[in-house]
Amino acid sequence: MATAVADGRQPEEVPAIPVRHYGRWVVGGVLLVLIANLVYSVSNNPRFEWSVVGQYLLSERVLDGVVMMLELTVISMGLGITLGVVLAVMRMSPNPLVSGVSWMYVWFVRGTPLLVQLLFWSFIAALYPRITFGVPFGGPELFGGHANVVITPFVAAILGLGLNEGAYMAEIVRAGILSVDEGQVESAHSLGMTRLQTLRRIVLPQAMRVIIPPTGNETIQVLKTTSLVSVIAVVDLLYAVQLIYSQSYQQVPLLIVACVWYLVFTTILSIGQYYIERHYGRGTSRQLPPTPIQRGRLLIRRMRGVAAREGA
């Protein structure tokens, strides 16, 4: 009856005996044994040389490599996102030449390996010994310099990573823009907003919800891909540890050092991504789900509540 709740009493829980999931317990037990064995082997195998890991983890050369990795990630991701937005908007242009250029760019960059592109940028001097800016078709030059001076290994690394990332980001941004309901654009236009205003204020913020998760993945991907620049003699994290172990022959512990740092920063990025996704998810669900921290607090409060009730 609809009025049953009105008397304020809690309804009695169904006094059923829960189903026993024996299979789950068995699987859980097996996994625990395997994990324990893994931990035992990792901590007792002297060849891991954990003391060496500890010795190098915070060494100056490794930290310099970490800084280089972060610089490369931030700059090439920034370049990639900017380029991605521009390419995505170009791709949707009514001008066939503009959208064609964008398509060609993505086709070329996605169709060739990043490693090859990086090598290409580092050998650019063989193709264009001087890099100049001036009037096209051999007119007077405004400024310029030797390719090897302008395109240092660091610049080559940024160009390789950033231009490559731009192609992938273009597709992500385009998917995001396409995901926004046409009605949003129409109502913005009907209010007198221009195409640019509509894009910036209405479409892109809503596209963010679709763009952010894959962009987080891309950032993590780029962070790890910075290790490729070791082939063009940029001293990133991987190259830094390689340089050390080429002298000390302690390959395993030094590669572990590199992995520890990659894991630290991919973890930080994943956490950041979670909160950014939450931010752009507002307005789509009626109530945001609690963060892990909020969930933890809630759990503690609930346990305290139970303890207090049992104590009473």
Next chain:
Amino acid sequence: MTAVPMVRAEGVHKSFGPLEVLKGITLEVAAGEVMCLLGPSGSGKSTFLRCINHLEKINAGRLWVDGELVGYRESGDKIYELRDSEVARKRTEIGVVFQRFNLFSHMTALENVIEAPVRVKKVPRAQAVKEAHELLARVGLPEKAAAYPAQLSGGQQQRVAIARALAMRPKLMLFDEPTSALDPELVGDVLDAMRDLARQGMTMVVVTHEIGFAREVGDTLVFMDEGVVVETGHPRAVLANPRHDRTIAFLSKVL
């Protein structure tokens, strides 16, 4: 001197590819008039409404709003297409309320209402916020300023959409089946808001299936079918004594 009609259409044609949706619409809406467009789905009512603020480009004929061509500029004996920015500026004078509300889902009700005044008309933010609160109160939602569209019912969203359109101080309001996507019990609030607006003298063109609203609030009822105007007249007259067979057939189904 006769007053310039708010909307004047002469032989308006519109095709989507091979499909001719409007086959020569001629009508006039006087300033302060409430015109209701009625007709079976696919009759071109919504398309005509969308032509009025150039969301759709017309293929033939002429369409004027307040004496100015929609989407074009006449100079001598030539007609020039307007730039996007000029079209945008003209749209600021025409409010549109859509069937599916189309509130900006990443903005609160208040942000939805102030967005265009602040960005397009460059109204100072404080003033826009003050006016937005007044408008939300006017449509009966003074306490929902901070709510996101997903937290509002359909009827509430549609009333915010009306407030958003009014914030631009339009001289003409277009309603495209504003209550068709609503649960029956929510229709009344939206119609009340529209009734208020009509009472204050707003010029309105309303595509609707709400016969009761058309009868009570409308000054003119236009019955459309298959891209042409079949019958025009005072709502009570048309509804009580439809002259055309197609009108009779339609009304017998919906009444």
